[in-house]
Amino acid sequence: MNKAQIAVIGAGPAGLSAALEAARAGAQVTVIDENRKPGGQLFKQIHKFFGSRQHQAGTRGFAIGQGLLRDCEELGVSVQLGYPALGIFPDGRVVFNTAQGVRSLFAQRIILATGANENNLYFEGSDLPGVMTAGAAQTMINEHRVLPGQRVLMVGTGNVGLIISYQLLQAGAEVVALVEAAPQIGGYAVHASKLRRAGVPIYTSRTIHRAIGEKTVEGVELVALNEHFQPVPGTGEILCADTVCMAVGLSPMVELAALAGCQMTHIPALGGTIPLHDKNLCTTNPMVYVAGDIAGVEEASTAIEEGRLAGIAAARSLGLGDDGRQQAVQERLLALRSGEFGAKRQQAKEDILRTFKEAMA
Amino acid sequence: MRVHEHPILGQSEPESISIYFDGKPIPAVEGEPIAAALIAAGVRVLRHTEKSGRGRGIFCGIGRCNDCKMIVDGVPNTRTCVTPAHDGMRVETQYGLGRGSCHE
Numbered sequence: 001m002n003k004a005q006i007a008v009i010g011a012g013p014a015g016l017s018a019a020l021e022a023a024r025a026g027a028q029v030t031v032i033d034e035n036r037k038p039g040g041q042l043f044k045q046i047h048k049f050f051g052s053r054q055h056q057a058g059t060r061g062f063a064i065g066q067g068l069l070r071d072c073e074e075l076g077v078s079v080q081l082g083y084p085a086l087g088i089f090p091d092g093r094v095v096f097n098t099a100q101g102v103r104s105l106f107a108q109r110i111i112l113a114t115g116a117n118e119n120n121l122y123f124e125g126s127d128l129p130g131v132m133t134a135g136a137a138q139t140m141i142n143e144h145r146v147l148p149g150q151r152v153l154m155v156g157t158g159n160v161g162l163i164i165s166y167q168l169l170q171a172g173a174e175v176v177a178l179v180e181a182a183p184q185i186g187g188y189a190v191h192a193s194k195l196r197r198a199g200v201p202i203y204t205s206r207t208i209h210r211a212i213g214e215k216t217v218e219g220v221e222l223v224a225l226n227e228h229f230q231p232v233p234g235t236g237e238i239l240c241a242d243t244v245c246m247a248v249g250l251s252p253m254v255e256l257a258a259l260a261g262c263q264m265t266h267i268p269a270l271g272g273t274i275p276l277h278d279k280n281l282c283t284t285n286p287m288v289y290v291a292g293d294i295a296g297v298e299e300a301s302t303a304i305e306e307g308r309l310a311g312i313a314a315a316r317s318l319g320l321g322d323d324g325r326q327q328a329v330q331e332r333l334l335a336l337r338s339g340e341f342g343a344k345r346q347q348a349k350e351d352i353l354r355t356f357k358e359a360m361a
Numbered sequence: 362m363r364v365h366e367h368p369i370l371g372q373s374e375p376e377s378i379s380i381y382f383d384g385k386p387i388p389a390v391e392g393e394p395i396a397a398a399l400i401a402a403g404v405r406v407l408r409h410t411e412k413s414g415r416g417r418g419i420f421c422g423i424g425r426c427n428d429c430k431m432i433v434d435g436v437p438n439t440r441t442c443v444t445p446a447h448d449g450m451r452v453e454t455q456y457g458l459g460r461g462s463c464h465e
Contacts, residue, residue, distance in 0.1 A: 036443075127410075129418025132419055140422060146400045147362045216405045
């Protein structure tokens, strides 16, 4: 597998979707992923997705993942697992590690779908065993079927914090509370309501002050925050908990894009540093495309559509497939970025397009 | 603790193998990450840091952060959250950078 017309790095929702569309257009595609199992984070998403029917609303994340894998197999996409990508050379060589040593893959186009890393917080005791990212807890309960703790404090009320809290309840844990530094809940009301119906308190304008424990977490101290996000003296409150989960945002994993010389921009609304890209996800390096969280942290549904778009566009740039499909995907992406929550992301994406044009002018 | 029954995922795979944690046998599911078997057995401290000696447990759970490094079959700095468990594996708490043999 030392040559491919299109190499896709990352076998999550964006990468698999990109591979599918590129293969459908007639390209020879190889996907590599450092994990032993494909699907990225999709197989941990046991909740039903939102949106419209064309975005598979009502279907659980893992079922969407199974569908993508089935399609990849039917289209003859080569999915190579257990290979962490190490770098990209200017000639399109992707270098990755294998059990037999370092190997190369020469590609005419590279689609980066590397996803994002979870952010963390520092506080007294934040290094105690029992303090972990929300994603770690989700991986343990939904993929490996073990409970990382019995009494969990969730820090952060974006959709990740809300959904994983509910999934912790489904796995049999007790969620003692969710805390949110902002004055309002970050995620969708429908997710928050499910927790409230289950009797889980959600505290806004409050955060974790410290984790308490000798060898592992035995308790947490919460503190109220004022309108400047500063602790209010005398508001400390100690809860009994053995686990602290942090759902405090994600940052795009852009290292490979940086190695490929892609110009970056900084967009806090999309998670931070992001490779500049055009409306078809092509970066400032014309050989390199991005899709999914690396192109701005959003959701699996947008990652799938971005993957499709990058796959179609990368194939088109090699003279494969037809233009007709691009517009339909762009329209679906626009639909996903509408409404109260989507409009901000749409605005941020338009900022990226504008900066891209300036950079390429 | 294992999640044997789940309202959406159904029943989990039974434990069919044993691994050894600091010499003590614990049950595991073939191929699950070592860290998952340890968590199921109630083990939370996986290593002690080089500088302060403070204990660390799993943090990211997907092989990024290196907090779950242990000595596995003599190899130090093995990320137990992404290393599959096999029957008879010897897993040891790691102190500092590990005292086992290095990768050959």
